Amino acid sequence: SAVISQKPSRDICQRGTSLTIQCQVDSQVTMMFWYRQQPGQSLTLIATANQGSEATYESGFVIDKFPISRPNLTFSTLTVSNMSPEDSSIYLCSVGLASTYEQYFGPGTRLTVT
Amino acid sequence: AQSVTQPDIHITVSEGASLELRCNYSYGATPYLFWYVQSPGQGLQLLLKYFSGDTLVQGIKGFEAEFKRSQSSFNLRKPSVHWSDAAEYFCAVGAVSNFGNEKLTFGTGTRLTIIP
Structure with missing residues (x-):
């Protein structure tokens, strides 16, 4: 497995602002993923962020709203831009070790937009 | 496209009793299957996985x-x-999406409450 940390753990932000969430892994990994978990809901994949290539976004998510950086094999950031109350969610990063499917998750960032 | 159904939104079980959480999937080929657990305020922890074999x-x-x-x-x-x-339990299927990329698709989760 891997040890994954996220910063911040939680934040309260005003609408119209942006927040950047950091994800740090204790080992080098190729595959990193960003998910959104809206209140009382399941996880929805936002994008896949592999080092050395552009992030791949899922249907319904766009780069202008959720820009992602992946500068090296242990770190990634997700920015939630021009936030609205509908962006209030838990944002989780995960890494794929042996395969894309076997993923290990960070503790999440709880975002509240007022 | 693949999908996962967890029919039980909330289950309450007495401590010491047995437990079964249901998960049904839809996928044309043999899927990769997972169960994750999420404790309050925590990320997801992998409980087990099925790839092939037993x-x-x-x-x-x-x-x-x-x-x-x-x-x-x-x-x-x-x-x-x-x-x-006591936690939230998620079933997930790993498969190739309609866009051709490999991804995990999660069910809506089952909340487990334990009573003394």
Whole structure:
């Protein structure tokens, strides 16, 4: 497995602002993923962020709203831009070790937009 | 496209009783199947996985799950629950999406409450 940390753990932000969430892994990994978990809901994949290539976004998510950086094999950031109350969610990063499917998750960032 | 159904939104079980959480999937080929647990305020922890081979898989914390192809199911079981098992449980299927990329698709989760 891997040890994954996220910063911040939680934040309260005003609408119209942006927040950047950091994800740090204790080992080098190729595959990193960003998910959104809206209140009382399941996880929805936002994008896949592999080092050395552009992030791949899922249907319904766009780069202008959720820009992602992946500068090296242990770190990634997700920015939630021009936030609205509908962006209030838990944002989780995960890494794929042996395969894309076997993923290990960070503790999440709880975002509240007022 | 692949999908996962967890029919039970909320289950309450007495401590020491047995547990079964249901999961049904939809996918044209043999899927990769997973169970994750999310404790309050925590991220997701992988409980167990099925890739191939023996259809009864053992996981951490005394959990097991059985893959039944004929029923498209991957139910999670535990013979005797502990109060610390109270959490949200997610079933997931790993498959190739309509866009051609590999991804995990999660069910809506089952909240488990343990009563003394």
